[in-house]
Amino acid sequence: MATLFARNKKEHPEPIKAEVRGQLPTWLQGVLIRNGPGMHTIGDTQYNHWFDGLALLHSFTFKNGEVYYRSKYLRSDTYNHNIEANRIVVSEFGTMAYPDPCKNIFAKAFSYLSHTIPEFTDNCLINIMRTGDDFYATSETNFIRKINPRTLETLDKVDYSKYVAVNVTTSHPHYDSDGNTLNMGTSIVDKGRTKYILFKIPPSVPEQEKKKSCFKHMEVVSSIPSRSLLHPSYYHSFGITENYIIFIEQPFRLDIVKMATAYMRGVTWASCLAYHKEDKTWFHFVDKQTKKEVSTKFYTDAMVFFHHVNAYEEDGHIIFDLIAYADNSLYEMFYLKRINTCLDEDNKLTSVPICKRFVVPLQYDKDAEVGSNLVTLQTTATAVKEKDGSIYCQPEILCEGIELPRINYDYNGKKYKYIFAAKVQWSPVPAKVAKFNIQTKEMLQWGEDNCWPSEPIFIPSPDAKEEDDGIVLTCILTSNPKEPPFLLVLDAKTFKELGRALVDIEMHLDLHGMFIPEKDLKTEAE
Numbered sequence: 001m002a003t004l005f006a007r008n009k010k011e012h013p014e015p016i017k018a019e020v021r022g023q024l025p026t027w028l029q030g031v032l033i034r035n036g037p038g039m040h041t042i043g044d045t046q047y048n049h050w051f052d053g054l055a056l057l058h059s060f061t062f063k064n065g066e067v068y069y070r071s072k073y074l075r076s077d078t079y080n081h082n083i084e085a086n087r088i089v090v091s092e093f094g095t096m097a098y099p100d101p102c103k104n105i106f107a108k109a110f111s112y113l114s115h116t117i118p119e120f121t122d123n124c125l126i127n128i129m130r131t132g133d134d135f136y137a138t139s140e141t142n143f144i145r146k147i148n149p150r151t152l153e154t155l156d157k158v159d160y161s162k163y164v165a166v167n168v169t170t171s172h173p174h175y176d177s178d179g180n181t182l183n184m185g186t187s188i189v190d191k192g193r194t195k196y197i198l199f200k201i202p203p204s205v206p207e208q209e210k211k212k213s214c215f216k217h218m219e220v221v222s223s224i225p226s227r228s229l230l231h232p233s234y235y236h237s238f239g240i241t242e243n244y245i246i247f248i249e250q251p252f253r254l255d256i257v258k259m260a261t262a263y264m265r266g267v268t269w270a271s272c273l274a275y276h277k278e279d280k281t282w283f284h285f286v287d288k289q290t291k292k293e294v295s296t297k298f299y300t301d302a303m304v305f306f307h308h309v310n311a312y313e314e315d316g317h318i319i320f321d322l323i324a325y326a327d328n329s330l331y332e333m334f335y336l337k338r339i340n341t342c343l344d345e346d347n348k349l350t351s352v353p354i355c356k357r358f359v360v361p362l363q364y365d366k367d368a369e370v371g372s373n374l375v376t377l378q379t380t381a382t383a384v385k386e387k388d389g390s391i392y393c394q395p396e397i398l399c400e401g402i403e404l405p406r407i408n409y410d411y412n413g414k415k416y417k418y419i420f421a422a423k424v425q426w427s428p429v430p431a432k433v434a435k436f437n438i439q440t441k442e443m444l445q446w447g448e449d450n451c452w453p454s455e456p457i458f459i460p461s462p463d464a465k466e467e468d469d470g471i472v473l474t475c476i477l478t479s480n481p482k483e484p485p486f487l488l489v490l491d492a493k494t495f496k497e498l499g500r501a502l503v504d505i506e507m508h509l510d511l512h513g514m515f516i517p518e519k520d521l522k523t524e525a526e
């Protein structure tokens, strides 16, 4: 079972024809690219945490009913340095590495200390991002790596911090209707301030500057000051509605002093993250037009969350859905020494993911009584006015046990009905995929014995009329060595199998991915 996680996976850079069973839609043409850790030991050294593994990209290319699989390690500087040294020489989330034991370690530590935040890894293992016609492998540091979406070759290294003062960023950008990519990052102790920055990357550059990168045209949309200079919140995603950006400042925070001394103390970045369960979770809403933050203070109880699902506005309220936990045990579960046993029922998730809906009234009667619920929509979510004018929000529970949520992205920022997600019960590794209807609370599921699915991705059909007109793609690993892994294609409406594409190789468990329709891929010659 451990092979699902901790064993190094081989790359298969040349396309392998998959065995297709069932009927794939004829309109399904393009490439599904997914990202995740594939190499966990290098020489005699091993990473501590599953999020540390070297990025292995894999893809399924759909062409006239045929499916081709390939996989390739991201040739990041991190990968190259590690492979050359035949040991881990670059620090990751849960592993601190000491590059050159021959060099005076104090000199090295001093050089790190003189920059509050040291150089981070470019092992971009989490997601795939798009800017215009270009695609990048992403993680949560200031680096992203351009890739060729057809061949999975590694191209340029982009350092966000050259263009905007961010030290860490999210791996879950948003895309607007003008084709801009929107993302957030944290600027740590820059000019005496720590702030959360929302930035925008245009899809193309002006004609006369043809060769220059769109990162040179990046724009800071807005910035939100951190409540604390030395303890900014950690965040993995953010939300958008038609008129607002939603940023949640959770009490799961980075400790900057600990980070600045981590290398010297021989501890990991992960140990510089802490959950302050006695604190509150603050909501921030930035008006896209005025770029100003809504001044009312909205908050809820302490929680830890990674993924926003979707958000929208209705009758003067902002509604947003996310997957929340009661503590930070999720990241703890992914230490390799624990994960090898995590399919044993005695190593259960101590905190289950809960899909919560918050309903925040932006327009409300300013003379409302203290203690009154200001939510006027049909929901069990509440927003209660407090004496000092702040508003205490409590969520409606939509459902439990789902993670890696995806939606029909055409409905991003809009009122929506369906969440596609991985279904997790007692293990952090999903055993099923699910389609949840928010209105009826009905949950359709797909699962088979010995099958371990990844994040399900929704693709609308070309003639889609309803939100769930389309298909869902998910990679399935199998724990029975006689059954090869496969890509599963489900009808998004019925959640019934349309077909599967089997590939007889050892596949890795991945994190996130993106489907790129053929029309959005540059031709091979470009």
Ligand SMILES: CC1=C(/C=C/C(C)=C/C=C/C(C)=C/C=O)C(C)(C)CCC1
Pocket (backbone or CB within 6 Å): 051, 091, 092, 093, 120, 121, 126, 139, 140, 141, 168, 236, 269, 270, 306, 511
């Ligand atoms: C290296 C590094 C980081 C990496 C974080 C990673 C790699 C997080 C992965 C999260 C995932 C996969 C979540 C899934 O829900 C930090 C803490 C941002 C900052 C310090 C340097």
Ligand SMILES: [Fe+2]
Pocket (backbone or CB within 6 Å): 171, 172, 236, 306, 307, 512
């Ligand atoms: Fe994520």
